[in-house]
Amino acid sequence: MSSSVQSVVSQPYKYGFVTDIESDSLPRGLSEDVVRAISAKKGEPKFMLDFRLKAYRRWLTMTEPSWPNVKYPPIDYNDIVYYSAPKQAEKKLDSLDEVDPALLETFDKLGISINEQKRLANVAVDVVFDSVSIATTFKEDLAKHGIIFCSISEAIQEHPELVKKYIGTVIPAADNYFAALNSAVFSDGSFVYIPKGVKCPMDLSTYFRMNNGDTGQFERTLIVAEEGSSVTYLEGCTAPMYDTNQLHAAIVELVALDDAEIKYSTVQNWFAGDENGKGGIYNFVTKRGLCKGINSKISWTQVETGSAITWKYPSCVLVGDNSVGEFYSVALTNNYQQADTGTKMVHVGKNTRSTIISKGISAGKSKNSYRGLVQVNPKAEGARNYSQCDSMLLGDTSNANTYPYIQVKNSTAQVEHEASTSKIGEDQLFYFAQRGISPEDAVSMIISGFCRDVFNELPMEFAAEADKLLSLKLENSVG
Amino acid sequence: MINENAKTILSVRNLHASVEGTEILKGVDFEVKSGEVHAIMGLNGSGKSTFSKVLAGHPDYAVTQGEVIFKGENLLELEPHERANSGVFLAFQYPLEIPGVSNRDFLRVAYNAHRKANGEEEVDVFDFDDLVEERSEIVKMDVSFLDRSVNEGFSGGEKKRNEILQMALLEPTLAILDETDSGLDIDALKIVSSGVNQLSTPSNATVLITHYQRLLNYIVPDYVHVMAKGRIVKTGGKELAQKLEEKGYDWLTAEDTVAEEAMV
Numbered sequence: 001m002s003s004s005v006q007s008v009v010s011q012p013y014k015y016g017f018v019t020d021i022e023s024d025s026l027p028r029g030l031s032e033d034v035v036r037a038i039s040a041k042k043g044e045p046k047f048m049l050d051f052r053l054k055a056y057r058r059w060l061t062m063t064e065p066s067w068p069n070v071k072y073p074p075i076d077y078n079d080i081v082y083y084s085a086p087k088q089a090e091k092k093l094d095s096l097d098e099v100d101p102a103l104l105e106t107f108d109k110l111g112i113s114i115n116e117q118k119r120l121a122n123v124a125v126d127v128v129f130d131s132v133s134i135a136t137t138f139k140e141d142l143a144k145h146g147i148i149f150c151s152i153s154e155a156i157q158e159h160p161e162l163v164k165k166y167i168g169t170v171i172p173a174a175d176n177y178f179a180a181l182n183s184a185v186f187s188d189g190s191f192v193y194i195p196k197g198v199k200c201p202m203d204l205s206t207y208f209r210m211n212n213g214d215t216g217q218f219e220r221t222l223i224v225a226e227e228g229s230s231v232t233y234l235e236g237c238t239a240p241m242y243d244t245n246q247l248h249a250a251i252v253e254l255v256a257l258d259d260a261e262i263k264y265s266t267v268q269n270w271f272a273g274d275e276n277g278k279g280g281i282y283n284f285v286t287k288r289g290l291c292k293g294i295n296s297k298i299s300w301t302q303v304e305t306g307s308a309i310t311w312k313y314p315s316c317v318l319v320g321d322n323s324v325g326e327f328y329s330v331a332l333t334n335n336y337q338q339a340d341t342g343t344k345m346v347h348v349g350k351n352t353r354s355t356i357i358s359k360g361i362s363a364g365k366s367k368n369s370y371r372g373l374v375q376v377n378p379k380a381e382g383a384r385n386y387s388q389c390d391s392m393l394l395g396d397t398s399n400a401n402t403y404p405y406i407q408v409k410n411s412t413a414q415v416e417h418e419a420s421t422s423k424i425g426e427d428q429l430f431y432f433a434q435r436g437i438s439p440e441d442a443v444s445m446i447i448s449g450f451c452r453d454v455f456n457e458l459p460m461e462f463a464a465e466a467d468k469l470l471s472l473k474l475e476n477s478v479g
Numbered sequence: 480m481i482n483e484n485a486k487t488i489l490s491v492r493n494l495h496a497s498v499e500g501t502e503i504l505k506g507v508d509f510e511v512k513s514g515e516v517h518a519i520m521g522l523n524g525s526g527k528s529t530f531s532k533v534l535a536g537h538p539d540y541a542v543t544q545g546e547v548i549f550k551g552e553n554l555l556e557l558e559p560h561e562r563a564n565s566g567v568f569l570a571f572q573y574p575l576e577i578p579g580v581s582n583r584d585f586l587r588v589a590y591n592a593h594r595k596a597n598g599e600e601e602v603d604v605f606d607f608d609d610l611v612e613e614r615s616e617i618v619k620m621d622v623s624f625l626d627r628s629v630n631e632g633f634s635g636g637e638k639k640r641n642e643i644l645q646m647a648l649l650e651p652t653l654a655i656l657d658e659t660d661s662g663l664d665i666d667a668l669k670i671v672s673s674g675v676n677q678l679s680t681p682s683n684a685t686v687l688i689t690h691y692q693r694l695l696n697y698i699v700p701d702y703v704h705v706m707a708k709g710r711i712v713k714t715g716g717k718e719l720a721q722k723l724e725e726k727g728y729d730w731l732t733a734e735d736t737v738a739e740e741a742m743v
Binding site for chain 1: 535536537538539558559560563564568569571574575577578579580584585588589592593596628645649
């Protein structure tokens with residue numbers, strides 16, 4: 001890689017601090033007792049414990065998949081702490097004023113204010129710290145519309161019938177190795193329920209923070225949009241810098257009924273490891289949306305910049321006739337990061353449509369793969385898909401791959417796939433320089449231009465954050 | 480416009496430069512005063528384009544000998560973007576495309592980078608919009624071009640007009656136009672030439688790099704230089720260009736060879 005490109009692609013991780021807070025953790029290791037202990041700590045009803053135990057027993061019979069284009073040393077599942085909570089969260093808080101100031105300060109430092117006075121305008125936030133949800137803002141305002149927005153632990157207590165009806169229906173416990181693990185040990189996450197005909201008046205958001213060095217984070221999010229409802233949901237994440245690897249195996253399930261619309265956006269900035277590839281998060285996540293009803297729509301937008309390894313395929317199962325699935329993704333890898341990410345669009349219903357726009361940016365010695373499946377089932381008359389996968393290489397030591405899988409079993413389907421690979425070259429940078437623009441600014445303009453189709457899909461505050469985040473990752477003069 | 484008392488803008492002495500170990504420029508001497516228009520002509524591979532890229536600081540070229548003084552400063556010590564901000568402008572022979580970056584944003588960032596480097600306050604989006612729309616007139620460019628990605632899907636002529644629009648905004652002290660006439664039809668050539676002429680003032684200077692005399696009918700040079708084998712081998716007035724048009728370059732190259740042999 002040329003020196004001018006090299007000099008602009010290294011940026012220290014600024015969320016790498018650790019909060020010194022007393023926590024209540026289970027001992028390392030995984031066993032049926034640990035699964036029972038997690039369920040007991042949360043005072044869960046029996047159906048939940050049964051769900052977990054069934055998943056755990058299935059997990060024991062499964063083997064870790066080896067097909068992704070990523071490499072990492074074997075994970076010792078008995079060396080992970082499966083539950084860790086700040087001490088104070090043991091008891092239920094009556095108001096945000098009771099939240100430990102150290103926690104509030106942590107989120108302030110991350111730019112996420114959970115203080116009601118300084119709250120983000122028109123965004124309700126659920127904040128998850130290690131294994132538990134700390135606070136959810138705007139709950140009362142949302143309740144007036146019949147909207148439920150709370151931690152999944154609380155939902156299991158307060159709305160067991162809804163959880164029981166939908167949990168594991170989109171991603172069965174035995175779906176894959178990490179989904180089974182999550183189903184056994186998930187600790188917290190968010191729950192959203194939008195009743196019939198309600199357009200959620202504000203964006204909902206969850207912010208995940210992994211603090212404890214030995215903890216795995218296994219959160220679980222479930223969003224249900226009833227007939228004719230709509231919601232926009234945002235997810236953000238960071239973690240401290242440790243030189244060991246932490247496992248993050250989450251599940252997100254979305255269900256959209258007739259005419260419902262769910263828009264789910266993620267800006268993922270887990271610690272990526274240092275410039276020599278030491279430390280960082282293993283981000284092995286299963287995300288899937290079910291367009292169950294006719295005319296329903298699920299749209300995934302993701303900006304993946306962090307994690308040592310990212311392995312996720314936010315997918316849509318288009319069951320309802322005329323339903324629509326969308327996937328917009330930017331994945332940036334630097335140093336020794338590895339990403340194998342993409343989507344699955346499964347067309348089941350008639351006249352279902354899906355769009356895939358994927359932008360991969362690889363710098364340093366990183367490896368960035370797009371892997372996507374477009375599947376049209378025999379009964380999916382008139383199904384249509386458009387896929388566009390673009391890769392950009394910075395320098396000549398990084399690696400970009402595209403693995404598109406297309407399976408069409410209905411002759412009326414129309415499937416289009418476009419792909420391109422480009423490189424930020426000396427000539428492009430020279431053109432910017434000749435107009436007085438520094439190499440740092442040039443790289444960040446080229447990158448944000450490259451990602452524009454995806455950023456346009458993000459809610460405005462998030463788009464600005466994502467743009468800034470990419471610049472931070474690639475510049476050394478900003479921040 | 481020649482004025483004996485004008486200030487020297489650019490002074491190049493014995494400039495040698497190479498790319499990947501191969502010497503391309505072999506001792507260029509060149510001087511430009513304010514208000515002047517120079518044309519550098521020569522065959523393919525004579526070093527004309529290399530000369531313009533070396534002045535602008537392209538990273539592929541290594542200067543091995545000689546000096547370049549621009550407005551009293553050692554130009555070779557500056558980074559490429561610093562050279563641009565100090566007033567060196569290069570209109571590219573092949574302007575690059577930048578997908579997803581609007582022409583308007585690109586121009587504004589460039590304009591503000593110049594202002595900032597010169598200790599002036601950056602202008603906001605609204606003031607800039609007024610300015611860029613006014614300058615677009617100079618090259619008769621429709622404002623709809625401003626909202627398209629930089630050069631993406633532009634025709635050859637549109638790209639060249641866009642280069643001159645950038646020049647109109649950045650108001651360089653020294654504008655170097657590298658083969659700006661190549662690929663232009665006669666209408667586009669007239670628009671581009673008229674733009675360059677409008678931007679020419681007694682305090683700046685223009686260097687045209689071209690194969691053909693055609694451009695010089697529209698932008699009339701004060702001096703014509705002929706480059707061959709990495710050096711300027713002949714300098715004359717605008718009539719030299721006409722002579723080249725009639726007789727080609729052979730007579731000069733022959734003369735040059737004789738001169739070189741005489742030196743040995």
